[in-house]
Amino acid sequence: MLAKYKLNEKLEFTVEGEGQKEIFKELASVQEIFGEEKCGLCSKSNIKFVVRNVEGNDFYEMRCTDCGGILSFGQHKKGGTLFPKRKDDNGEYLPNKGWHKWTKESSK
Ligand SMILES: [Zn+2]
Known part of the structure:
Protein backbone atom coordinates (compact mmCIF):
# COMPACT_ATOMS: atom_id res chain seq x y z
CA MET A 1 0.00 0.00 0.00
CA LEU A 2 1.29 3.40 -0.96
CA ALA A 3 0.26 6.69 0.54
CA LYS A 4 1.06 10.16 -0.65
CA TYR A 5 1.42 12.70 2.07
CA LYS A 6 1.88 16.41 1.55
CA LEU A 7 3.55 17.61 4.70
CA ASN A 8 3.72 21.30 3.87
CA GLU A 9 4.30 23.60 0.92
CA LYS A 10 7.82 22.37 0.39
CA LEU A 11 7.78 18.67 1.17
CA GLU A 12 5.75 15.81 -0.16
CA PHE A 13 6.37 12.18 0.73
CA THR A 14 5.31 8.88 -0.64
CA VAL A 15 5.31 6.24 2.07
CA GLU A 16 4.93 2.54 1.66
CA GLY A 17 3.67 -0.03 4.10
CA GLU A 18 1.99 -3.42 4.27
CA GLY A 19 -1.15 -2.09 5.85
CA GLN A 20 -2.63 0.62 8.00
CA LYS A 21 -0.25 0.11 10.90
CA GLU A 22 2.87 0.38 8.79
CA ILE A 23 1.58 3.42 6.93
CA GLY A 56 33.92 11.51 10.49
CA ASN A 57 30.59 11.72 12.32
CA ASP A 58 27.51 13.29 10.81
CA PHE A 59 25.43 15.62 12.94
CA TYR A 60 21.90 16.34 11.77
CA GLU A 61 20.18 19.54 12.70
CA MET A 62 17.67 22.14 11.66
CA ARG A 63 18.74 25.73 11.72
CA CYS A 64 16.76 28.90 11.78
CA THR A 65 18.18 31.40 9.33
CA ASP A 66 16.57 34.28 11.22
CA CYS A 67 17.86 33.86 14.75
CA GLY A 68 20.40 31.04 14.38
CA GLY A 69 18.38 28.66 16.54
CA ILE A 70 19.25 24.98 16.26
CA LEU A 71 17.23 21.81 16.73
CA SER A 72 19.55 18.83 16.98
CA PHE A 73 18.64 15.32 15.94
CA GLY A 74 19.88 12.20 17.61
CA GLN A 75 20.44 8.94 15.80
CA HIS A 76 18.93 5.66 16.92
CA LYS A 77 21.55 2.99 17.31
CA LYS A 78 19.37 0.58 15.36
CA GLY A 79 17.82 1.24 11.99
CA GLY A 80 19.65 4.44 11.15
CA THR A 81 16.68 6.62 12.00
CA LEU A 82 16.66 10.05 13.56
CA PHE A 83 14.78 11.68 16.39
CA PRO A 84 14.55 15.33 17.44
CA LYS A 85 16.35 15.99 20.70
CA ARG A 86 13.66 17.50 22.86
CA LYS A 87 14.89 16.06 26.15
CA ASP A 88 18.10 16.41 28.03
CA ASP A 89 20.28 13.52 29.18
CA ASN A 90 18.09 13.07 32.26
CA GLY A 91 14.92 12.69 30.23
CA GLU A 92 13.60 16.12 31.12
CA TYR A 93 11.96 18.16 28.40
CA LEU A 94 14.13 20.98 27.16
CA PRO A 95 12.76 24.51 26.89
CA ASN A 96 11.61 25.79 23.47
CA LYS A 97 10.88 22.25 22.24
CA GLY A 98 14.61 21.55 22.10
CA TRP A 99 15.52 24.62 20.05
CA HIS A 100 18.59 26.35 21.38
CA LYS A 101 21.33 28.74 20.42
CA TRP A 102 24.74 27.37 19.55
CA THR A 103 27.13 27.27 22.44
CA LYS A 104 30.53 25.73 22.82
CA GLU A 105 28.93 23.08 25.00
CA SER A 106 26.31 22.08 22.41
CA SER A 107 28.88 21.61 19.67
CA LYS A 108 30.23 18.50 21.33
ZN1 LIG B 1 14.60 31.41 15.01
Whole structure:
Protein backbone atom coordinates (compact mmCIF):
# COMPACT_ATOMS: atom_id res chain seq x y z
CA MET A 1 0.00 0.00 0.00
CA LEU A 2 1.29 3.40 -0.96
CA ALA A 3 0.26 6.69 0.54
CA LYS A 4 1.06 10.16 -0.65
CA TYR A 5 1.42 12.70 2.07
CA LYS A 6 1.88 16.41 1.55
CA LEU A 7 3.55 17.61 4.70
CA ASN A 8 3.72 21.30 3.87
CA GLU A 9 4.30 23.60 0.92
CA LYS A 10 7.82 22.37 0.39
CA LEU A 11 7.78 18.67 1.17
CA GLU A 12 5.75 15.81 -0.16
CA PHE A 13 6.37 12.18 0.73
CA THR A 14 5.31 8.88 -0.64
CA VAL A 15 5.31 6.24 2.07
CA GLU A 16 4.93 2.54 1.66
CA GLY A 17 3.67 -0.03 4.10
CA GLU A 18 1.99 -3.42 4.27
CA GLY A 19 -1.15 -2.09 5.85
CA GLN A 20 -2.63 0.62 8.00
CA LYS A 21 -0.25 0.11 10.90
CA GLU A 22 2.87 0.38 8.79
CA ILE A 23 1.58 3.42 6.93
CA PHE A 24 0.71 4.96 10.29
CA LYS A 25 4.25 4.36 11.55
CA GLU A 26 5.81 5.80 8.40
CA LEU A 27 3.66 8.92 8.59
CA ALA A 28 4.42 9.32 12.28
CA SER A 29 8.14 9.32 11.62
CA VAL A 30 7.81 11.70 8.67
CA GLN A 31 5.89 14.10 10.88
CA GLU A 32 8.30 13.75 13.75
CA ILE A 33 11.44 14.37 11.70
CA PHE A 34 10.31 16.67 8.91
CA GLY A 35 7.23 18.27 10.42
CA GLU A 36 9.04 21.07 12.20
CA GLU A 37 7.67 24.16 10.51
CA LYS A 38 8.95 26.94 12.66
CA CYS A 39 11.78 27.83 14.94
CA GLY A 40 11.11 27.12 18.61
CA LEU A 41 12.86 30.34 19.61
CA CYS A 42 11.60 33.04 17.26
CA SER A 43 8.61 31.21 15.66
CA LYS A 44 9.73 32.12 12.14
CA SER A 45 9.61 29.50 9.43
CA ASN A 46 12.92 30.07 7.68
CA ILE A 47 14.47 26.82 8.77
CA LYS A 48 16.82 24.65 6.82
CA PHE A 49 18.26 21.17 7.08
CA VAL A 50 21.93 21.04 7.92
CA VAL A 51 24.30 18.09 8.16
CA ARG A 52 27.66 18.78 9.71
CA ASN A 53 30.50 16.33 9.54
CA VAL A 54 32.84 16.49 12.49
CA GLU A 55 35.74 14.10 12.57
CA GLY A 56 33.92 11.51 10.49
CA ASN A 57 30.59 11.72 12.32
CA ASP A 58 27.51 13.29 10.81
CA PHE A 59 25.43 15.62 12.94
CA TYR A 60 21.90 16.34 11.77
CA GLU A 61 20.18 19.54 12.70
CA MET A 62 17.67 22.14 11.66
CA ARG A 63 18.74 25.73 11.72
CA CYS A 64 16.76 28.90 11.78
CA THR A 65 18.18 31.40 9.33
CA ASP A 66 16.57 34.28 11.22
CA CYS A 67 17.86 33.86 14.75
CA GLY A 68 20.40 31.04 14.38
CA GLY A 69 18.38 28.66 16.54
CA ILE A 70 19.25 24.98 16.26
CA LEU A 71 17.23 21.81 16.73
CA SER A 72 19.55 18.83 16.98
CA PHE A 73 18.64 15.32 15.94
CA GLY A 74 19.88 12.20 17.61
CA GLN A 75 20.44 8.94 15.80
CA HIS A 76 18.93 5.66 16.92
CA LYS A 77 21.55 2.99 17.31
CA LYS A 78 19.37 0.58 15.36
CA GLY A 79 17.82 1.24 11.99
CA GLY A 80 19.65 4.44 11.15
CA THR A 81 16.68 6.62 12.00
CA LEU A 82 16.66 10.05 13.56
CA PHE A 83 14.78 11.68 16.39
CA PRO A 84 14.55 15.33 17.44
CA LYS A 85 16.35 15.99 20.70
CA ARG A 86 13.66 17.50 22.86
CA LYS A 87 14.89 16.06 26.15
CA ASP A 88 18.10 16.41 28.03
CA ASP A 89 20.28 13.52 29.18
CA ASN A 90 18.09 13.07 32.26
CA GLY A 91 14.92 12.69 30.23
CA GLU A 92 13.60 16.12 31.12
CA TYR A 93 11.96 18.16 28.40
CA LEU A 94 14.13 20.98 27.16
CA PRO A 95 12.76 24.51 26.89
CA ASN A 96 11.61 25.79 23.47
CA LYS A 97 10.88 22.25 22.24
CA GLY A 98 14.61 21.55 22.10
CA TRP A 99 15.52 24.62 20.05
CA HIS A 100 18.59 26.35 21.38
CA LYS A 101 21.33 28.74 20.42
CA TRP A 102 24.74 27.37 19.55
CA THR A 103 27.13 27.27 22.44
CA LYS A 104 30.53 25.73 22.82
CA GLU A 105 28.93 23.08 25.00
CA SER A 106 26.31 22.08 22.41
CA SER A 107 28.88 21.61 19.67
CA LYS A 108 30.23 18.50 21.33
ZN1 LIG B 1 14.60 31.41 15.01
